[in-house]
Amino acid sequence: MADGNPRASAKTMAEIAQLAGVAESTVSRALAGSTRVSRGTRERIFNLVREQGYQINSSARNLRTQRSRTIEVVIAISEATRQHFSDPFFSQIIGSIGDALAENGFDMLLSRQSPWSDAFGANALASNRADGVIIIGQGRDPSSLEDYAREHKNVVVWGADIPNRSYPVVGSDNFAGGQLVGRHLMAIGRRRVVFLGDVSHIEIGLRHRGLVAALTSTDQTSTQTLTLSMPFDGASAYDATRELFSDRVWHDAVFAASDILAIAAMQALADLKIRVPEDVAVIGYDDISVSALVSPALTTVRQDTAAGGRALVEKLLATIDGDLPGDLILPTQLVVRRSCGAT
Amino acid sequence: MADGNPRASAKTMAEIAQLAGVAESTVSRALAGSTRVSRGTRERIFNLVREQGYQINSSARNLRTQRSRTIEVVIAISEATRQHFSDPFFSQIIGSIGDALAENGFDMLLSRQSPWSDAFGANALASNRADGVIIIGQGRDPSSLEDYAREHKNVVVWGADIPNRSYPVVGSDNFAGGQLVGRHLMAIGRRRVVFLGDVSHIEIGLRHRGLVAALTSTDQTSTQTLTLSMPFDGASAYDATRELFSDRVWHDAVFAASDILAIAAMQALADLKIRVPEDVAVIGYDDISVSALVSPALTTVRQDTAAGGRALVEKLLATIDGDLPGDLILPTQLVVRRSCGAT
DNA sequence: AGGTGTTGCGCAATCGATTGCCGTTCCCTA
DNA sequence: TAGGGAACGGCAATCGATTGCGCAACACCT
Structure with a gap:
């Protein structure tokens, strides 16, 4: 005692x-x-x-100080998008956000519902549960996000640099990423490209435009790009690919909007006994960790989630301190592996 | 106006x-x-x-009511374990926990640091943030978790049914899962099995014991199991597999403690031109979504993360309400795909 | 009319920490 | 010894909602 x-x-x-x-x-x-x-x-x-x-007692402290040292992180995944929360891309960025917040003594409130979606649900910011919000993805309709951002302080977003924003944005250069892929495909002589992804989603649309820009800006023989656009998850990417290639193999490359889709597409091709990369090159986007481990290893565009998460936190904390931080568009990088058939 | x-x-x-x-x-x-x-x-x-x-204002309400309608979810990943937060297994279970919490009007505070790890860390000083804690994984040293659970109310854990616990546990039947794999391997005539995973980690140890039990409980010719045990991530699983098989192919099966490790092992084998499943069968654990999409598709033991997450939340909320819920050990299921070479 | 409920609402204490303002104490210097 | 600071710490208001208790008004019954 x-x-x-x-x-x-x-x-x-x-x-x-x-x-x-x-x-x-x-x-x-x-x-x-x-x-x-x-x-x-x-x-x-x-x-x-x-x-x-x-x-x-943090409730008492929060009440008195009027802040909570808590940040809400929102993964705005609509049902329609079919994107899964368990996509490792999200986990990676959430992980780095969490680390950066912890270093600064902030807690992380994780939410899958956009605060504007449920008109009468609880809004963490408004109710003082959180000092700020990090939103991952602008989704297909940035206007509701824009409305939300106008009415609330301390909002930062992972996404694209779209015009008429009232929030700081951190993201990777999707257009340039698409371009990288397009140029690479041209360089290795693939002209007939299938794009897999929902182009009405802002970021994915940019990747698509980058691809198309690269493919058409060349003076080489005309290219033919097929765009399969719909809400995709792994399963539907598999189905779409399988259907497209089941009759004949006309296209010689697939560019998928995410690694998950690309891996599913590769599986569909394998099941059709179509060889990757000999018959069809496949390129993904994100560079999630498993992409290096599939066979053939997936060529992909790396998004630097570690830097991204950290930057999001920095900008949000700066915003909370009254600053007006600028945007940050991170460079993208093509990670060439076997699936595209390059050296 | x-x-x-x-x-x-x-x-x-x-x-x-x-x-x-x-x-x-x-x-x-x-x-x-x-x-x-x-x-x-x-x-x-x-x-x-x-x-x-x-x-x-939730701070005020929380102060007055003495609860926060917030649950803390802890992914206790030690550096040493090398397990990545971005392992889709975690995302899956976090996702289902998040959904179940949201349905019950609770917020989710996500944390990667076990509350007992930093005795005097910055915000360990604050309490009352959450009404309860869900801890994912008992880690390699359940005793500190045990200490923690004794001193705190409202703790539930995803993990194994180990003796002398003072917290309710939800988990899948790791021993049975290992057994399933062992029996299946015997059935398809694979006797020389490599186990890949850190057996000092409770759950993984059980999977290993299940495997060994199944392999030795038979009256068939003696089997030889090699256990590679160390903290593993994808990269080190790749290295270990590559090294093991680079001289000669003696073993005819690999059972990895997680799908991520299994996928990495398959990659190593592919790079060595060793055929899966013809030369070596590979079986994983978890059934993360990408496992169905790799080539060859991965045979694995499914953990029902959806049910698991939901059960964790139910039990925690019951605990908060003063009940003493029992444990729940979920059945496991072998998902046979191509990588093990079965029909 | 008097008694007994029932409804609907206000008073004021309370949750636990933070912080502006003010009062001591002590030391140093002239 | 008086005066001027600096250093240290206490008082009390305050953050915003919740809730036990009490009171008024009205209905109903005998």
């Missing part, structure tokens, strides 16, 4: 103050690291805190 | 009360759906709330 009776009961700051023989205000200041408390007092208080296993 | 001036300023319940000409208490009760408020008053209040875009 000499070592105290840890976390027996002690609960409030008042109790600590009582034990230390000081006022609550002093305990508060000591814990906050204020210089207005003498070293001796501070140490006495810290020892008691440790002994008693005292923890600040 | 007739339609009011939405979300102009209105902020506190007091303002709403003022506008409605009632006391704060009445507004509070109306919002809480108390029957002690007349229909007329209730409607008047609701209209004002809508008009003014009022949202209850």
